[in-house]
Amino acid sequence: MKLTLKIWRQKNNSTKGSFETYQVEADEHMSFLEMLDVLNQQLIEAKKDPVAFEHDCREGICGSCNIVIDGRPHGPQKGTTTCQLHMRHYKDGETITIEPFRASAFPVIKDLVVDRAAFDRVIQAGGYISVNTGQAPDGNSIPIEGDIAAKSFDSATCIGCGACVAACPNGSAMLFTSAKISHLGLLPQGKIEHSKRSQKMVAQMDKEGFGFCSNVGACEAECPKEISLDNIARLNRSFVGSVFSSE
Amino acid sequence: MKLDSNVPEGELAEKWTKYRSTMNLVAPNNKRRLEVIVVGTGLAGASAASTLGELGYNVKCFTFHDSPRRAHSIAAQGGINAAKNYQNDGDSVYRLFYDTIKGGDYRSRESNVHRLAEASTEIIDQCVAQGVPFAREYGGLLANRSFGGVQVSRTFYARGQTGQQLLLGAYQGLSRQIATGNVKMYNRHEMLDLVTIDGKARGIIARNLLTGKLERHAAHAVVLATGGYGNVYYLSTNAMGSNVSAAWRAVRRGALMANPCMCQIHPTCIPVSGDYQSKLTLMSESLRNDGRVWVPKKKEDAIAIREKRKTALDIPEEDRDYYLERRYPAFGNLVPRDVASRAAKVACDAGNGVSPTGLAVFLDFSSAFERYGHSEALSQGINNPTAEKIIDLGREVVKKKYGNLFQMYEKITGENPYVLPMKIYPAIHYVMGGLWVDYNLETNVPGLFALGEANFSDHGANRLGASALMQGLADGYFVIPYTIGQFLSKEIRTPNISPDLPEFEKAENDTRQRLQRLIDIKGNQSVESFHRRLGKIMWEYCGMSRNAEGLTKARQELRALRDEFYSDVFIPGTADEFNPELEKATRVADLMELGEVMTLDALDRNESCGGHFREEYVTEDGEAKRDDENYAYVAAWEWDEQEPQVHKEELVFKNVELKTRSYK
Ligand SMILES: Cc1cc2nc3c(=O)[nH]c(=O)nc-3n(C[C@H](O)[C@H](O)[C@H](O)COP(=O)(O)OP(=O)(O)OC[C@H]3O[C@@H](n4cnc5c(N)ncnc54)[C@H](O)[C@@H]3O)c2cc1C
Ligand code: SF4
Ligand code: FES
Numbered sequence: 001m002k003l004t005l006k007i008w009r010q011k012n013n014s015t016k017g018s019f020e021t022y023q024v025e026a027d028e029h030m031s032f033l034e035m036l037d038v039l040n041q042q043l044i045e046a047k048k049d050p051v052a053f054e055h056d057c058r059e060g061i062c063g064s065c066n067i068v069i070d071g072r073p074h075g076p077q078k079g080t081t082t083c084q085l086h087m088r089h090y091k092d093g094e095t096i097t098i099e100p101f102r103a104s105a106f107p108v109i110k111d112l113v114v115d116r117a118a119f120d121r122v123i124q125a126g127g128y129i130s131v132n133t134g135q136a137p138d139g140n141s142i143p144i145e146g147d148i149a150a151k152s153f154d155s156a157t158c159i160g161c162g163a164c165v166a167a168c169p170n171g172s173a174m175l176f177t178s179a180k181i182s183h184l185g186l187l188p189q190g191k192i193e194h195s196k197r198s199q200k201m202v203a204q205m206d207k208e209g210f211g212f213c214s215n216v217g218a219c220e221a222e223c224p225k226e227i228s229l230d231n232i233a234r235l236n237r238s239f240v241g242s243v244f245s246s247e
Numbered sequence: 248m249k250l251d252s253n254v255p256e257g258e259l260a261e262k263w264t265k266y267r268s269t270m271n272l273v274a275p276n277n278k279r280r281l282e283v284i285v286v287g288t289g290l291a292g293a294s295a296a297s298t299l300g301e302l303g304y305n306v307k308c309f310t311f312h313d314s315p316r317r318a319h320s321i322a323a324q325g326g327i328n329a330a331k332n333y334q335n336d337g338d339s340v341y342r343l344f345y346d347t348i349k350g351g352d353y354r355s356r357e358s359n360v361h362r363l364a365e366a367s368t369e370i371i372d373q374c375v376a377q378g379v380p381f382a383r384e385y386g387g388l389l390a391n392r393s394f395g396g397v398q399v400s401r402t403f404y405a406r407g408q409t410g411q412q413l414l415l416g417a418y419q420g421l422s423r424q425i426a427t428g429n430v431k432m433y434n435r436h437e438m439l440d441l442v443t444i445d446g447k448a449r450g451i452i453a454r455n456l457l458t459g460k461l462e463r464h465a466a467h468a469v470v471l472a473t474g475g476y477g478n479v480y481y482l483s484t485n486a487m488g489s490n491v492s493a494a495w496r497a498v499r500r501g502a503l504m505a506n507p508c509m510c511q512i513h514p515t516c517i518p519v520s521g522d523y524q525s526k527l528t529l530m531s532e533s534l535r536n537d538g539r540v541w542v543p544k545k546k547e548d549a550i551a552i553r554e555k556r557k558t559a560l561d562i563p564e565e566d567r568d569y570y571l572e573r574r575y576p577a578f579g580n581l582v583p584r585d586v587a588s589r590a591a592k593v594a595c596d597a598g599n600g601v602s603p604t605g606l607a608v609f610l611d612f613s614s615a616f617e618r619y620g621h622s623e624a625l626s627q628g629i630n631n632p633t634a635e636k637i638i639d640l641g642r643e644v645v646k647k648k649y650g651n652l653f654q655m656y657e658k659i660t661g662e663n664p665y666v667l668p669m670k671i672y673p674a675i676h677y678v679m680g681g682l683w684v685d686y687n688l689e690t691n692v693p694g695l696f697a698l699g700e701a702n703f704s705d706h707g708a709n710r711l712g713a714s715a716l717m718q719g720l721a722d723g724y725f726v727i728p729y730t731i732g733q734f735l736s737k738e739i740r741t742p743n744i745s746p747d748l749p750e751f752e753k754a755e756n757d758t759r760q761r762l763q764r765l766i767d768i769k770g771n772q773s774v775e776s777f778h779r780r781l782g783k784i785m786w787e788y789c790g791m792s793r794n795a796e797g798l799t800k801a802r803q804e805l806r807a808l809r810d811e812f813y814s815d816v817f818i819p820g821t822a823d824e825f826n827p828e829l830e831k832a833t834r835v836a837d838l839m840e841l842g843e844v845m846t847l848d849a850l851d852r853n854e855s856c857g858g859h860f861r862e863e864y865v866t867e868d869g870e871a872k873r874d875d876e877n878y879a880y881v882a883a884w885e886w887d888e889q890e891p892q893v894h895k896e897e898l899v900f901k902n903v904e905l906k907t908r909s910y911k
Contacts, residue, residue, distance in 0.1 A: 143387030
């Protein structure tokens with residue numbers, strides 16, 4: 001199939017970017033990123049600068065890939081990362097618009113590559129259980145109800161891609177942050193530090209320049225791991241609680 | 248060079264405990280003065296860096312990824328082994344040790360493997376305490392499943408995302424140490440050289456990938472946890488960025504590469520579908536618990552399926568060859584990976600493969616749907632369920648167990664595996680080979696340590712499923728924190744190493760020239776195109792089966808490819824900026840040199856064992872023929888532009904008897 005790609009090109013953070021148009025010949029079995037590989041091969045053969053984009057596992061788990069495709073982070077398919085999107089969902093002759101994740105807390109590095117280090121700092125602020133190696137009791141000493149473990153797991157599957165932030169009109173990181181707080185806070189091991197953790201992570205989130213959450217819900221809709229808004233609701237409830245309890 | 252494994256004296260089961268309690272310690276006030284560089288933030292690196300940080304060492308940690316959480320470990324699916332014996336099915340430290348030695352086809356060191364089995368139980372405790380949401384039974388206790396090559400159920404798992412959850416646990420621990428300042432983290436920094444001073448590893452040259460700037464980082468010791476080199480085959484299940492450069496640069500500075508030809512080919516991957524393909528996707532081995540592997544008995548059926556005139560559903564039961572169950576009745580579909588992979592190749596080479604390329608076999612869940620459906624109907628009290636209802640119920644059970652894998656399969660292939668059986672084929676997945684290390688995980692370069700997939704230490708000629716995660720975390724959480732003390736306790740009087748020393752300057756200049764040389768070639772072919780060709784040569788001659796003639800040819804082809812690379816590669820941009828093509832180029836250049844040593848190693852080993860299958864050495868019924876008399880050694884290679892040299896560490900087996908590995 002023949003496709004027209006309108007791709008955001010930006011040399012670095014201090015220059016202005018713009019869209020450029022390219023033609024590419026793709027095969028329906030290719031993944032979206034393989035289609036971009038084909039384009040880059042063409043560009044390199046023409047001694048031009050290939051399009052920089054981030055990717056690694058190419059199976060939807062590392063959270064590296066982050067492209068806005070036709071206005072949607074990770075493209076049109078529900079619950080699918082960019083790397084898992086396949087060209088069989090496109091038709092011959094289509095035009096596809098490709099841009100980086102846009103959010104003030106994620107500055108563009110080059111083309112489609114952005115800096116998501118702010119997420120690391122949110123985790124560093126408290127997204128862990130404080131246990132040193134060697135201190136742990138036997139793994140079966142605290143049974144955990146299957147339902148709770150499953151809920152915690154659902155929150156823990158966040159891949160840290162940042163689509164929630166890119167999807168949000170406010171550039172809020174609430175889905176990401178609340179998912180980590182739920183993952184840990186639901187487990188008996190993580191309960192002890194729960195209030196402190198929530199406060200510190202939310203404070204860091206604000207400090208990084210992520211926007212506030214106004215319950216738009218775009219994050220959940222675009223999240224490739226289908227992380228639920230329940231996480232935000234849970235955080236709102238417990239966060240209010242933790243502010244009270246610390247005062 | 249004499250290779251001393253430094254294995255402590257004493258009974259196998261007591262070595263580690265005794266050694267640990269008598270080894271040299273570093274006092275807390277001295278730890279604060281000692282600097283350690285950890286390269287890599289996968290399971291091995293993140294666990295090592297955080298634990299060393301907790302102990303009070305001054306740690307600097309590096310990853311080329313944009314965040315420590317993206318290391319390739321994140322992609323591991325199936326699970327992690329531990330000798331907990333929670334299932335009361337006869338598991339023990341000894342049994343895990345024995346299975347691993349046997350599974351590795353008797354090419355690993357007894358003492359290291361036993362220590363690994365001992366540490367396994369503590370790993371699970373540690374991870375649970377960190378908040379890793381392992382699968383649980385109804386009663387709230389930890390659940391287990393089985394993996395290939397063993398007859399007990401000792402694999403802990405977190406749906407099909409075990410690596411992700413374990414890595415997030417380690418990443419969070421690491422984040423905590425970063426927050427306290429015990430670990431200084433360098434994201435998007437790639438190690439491009441090792442710096443040695445008076446023979447000891449004292450630092451690295453790293454490139455800041457955002458700016459292209461070369462940086463000197465000094466320390467008292469350097470730990471490499473930089474993963475495996477499966478991408479030498481281009482197509483593999485590894486993440487696109489996985490590479491050998493950190494280890495290879497160490498080899499270029501005198502470290503030895505052990506058993507480089509020992510690569511693992513995973514039997515259950517989604518088959519190759521076209522030339523554009525950039526990587527292969529694994530379907531976890533855990534699927535073989537419930538999936539049955541088969542091909543049509545009749546070639547005409549296979550051809551009809553390839554040409555899409557028939558599907559698997561058109562083949563009656565009696566015309567299906569469940570070849571693993573037929574050939575290996577004792578282990579059936581759960582034979583180890585090397586055995587299952589070769590059997591798939593045999594079936595496809597005989598003309599019974601089922602994808603358009605002829606290179607695929609079926610992995611079929613219909614019996615599982617039926618079996619689970621029946622018991623589900625019973626437990627839900629459904630009387631006289633229809634056959635359809637049973638299958639539906641069964642599908643639901645399977646979905647709970649492997650839902651994300653089935654979904655992944657459908658996304659990639661566009662076929663629904665709940666209806667049609669999956670098509671799978673073996674692919675490169677893991678490397679047992681790696682930097683040679685002694686019992687302390689120290690390479691032959693003093694002060695240089697290697698952990699995780701980057702070392703060769705525990706899996707011999709074949710790794711059992713769910714053992715890499717175990718090894719990475721054992722190395723990082725429970726081994727290196729002790730053994731690094733053996734080296735550092737002698738360094739407490741060494742002041743901080745200065746990055747201004749001439750050795751650093753030289754290494755930095757070497758690196759700068761190397762990068763500039765690549766940029767200056769300005770040829771006509773992309774790095775990617777060389778990588779693909781490298782992969783083709785390796786897969787053809789040094790892949791699932793090998794022979795002397797092919798290996799000799801491969802070496803010549805690799806040299807020719809290297810020459811062509813250095814005269815015709817094209818890298819856009821400069822070395823002083825963010826330049827992903829340049830990053831790829833340095834990695835592919837190193838992989839090409841490694842490839843050559845792999846062919847030499849495969850040629851040297853005139854036997855078939857584990858993942859290394861030499862066509863000249865087979866038994867009458869086509870199984871691998873090992874030669875313990877002549878090849879019970881670790882081959883450790885010293886790099887030389889002209890003729891790399893092999894050094895041998897004889898393997899001594901005092902506790903297990905070397906047997907022909909049989910899964911029949
Ligand atoms: C698809 C898949 C599924 C798997 N499933 C399982 C499973 O179920 N069970 C199991 O036991 N094993 C499994 N494995 C194997 C296992 O995941 C790996 O062997 C293991 O995770 C390797 O961990 P590691 O810490 O050694 O290296 P990695 O996780 O590969 O980490 C390497 C780190 O080193 C860094 N690095 C590398 N080079 C440099 C450099 N030059 N400079 C700076 N940083 C560098 C990288 O950035 C990264 O942080 C699987 C493997 C694959 C491919
Ligand atoms: S919550 Fe979803 S969209 Fe946001 S970082 Fe996690 S996986 Fe990505
Ligand atoms: S490349 Fe890893 S999630 Fe897309």
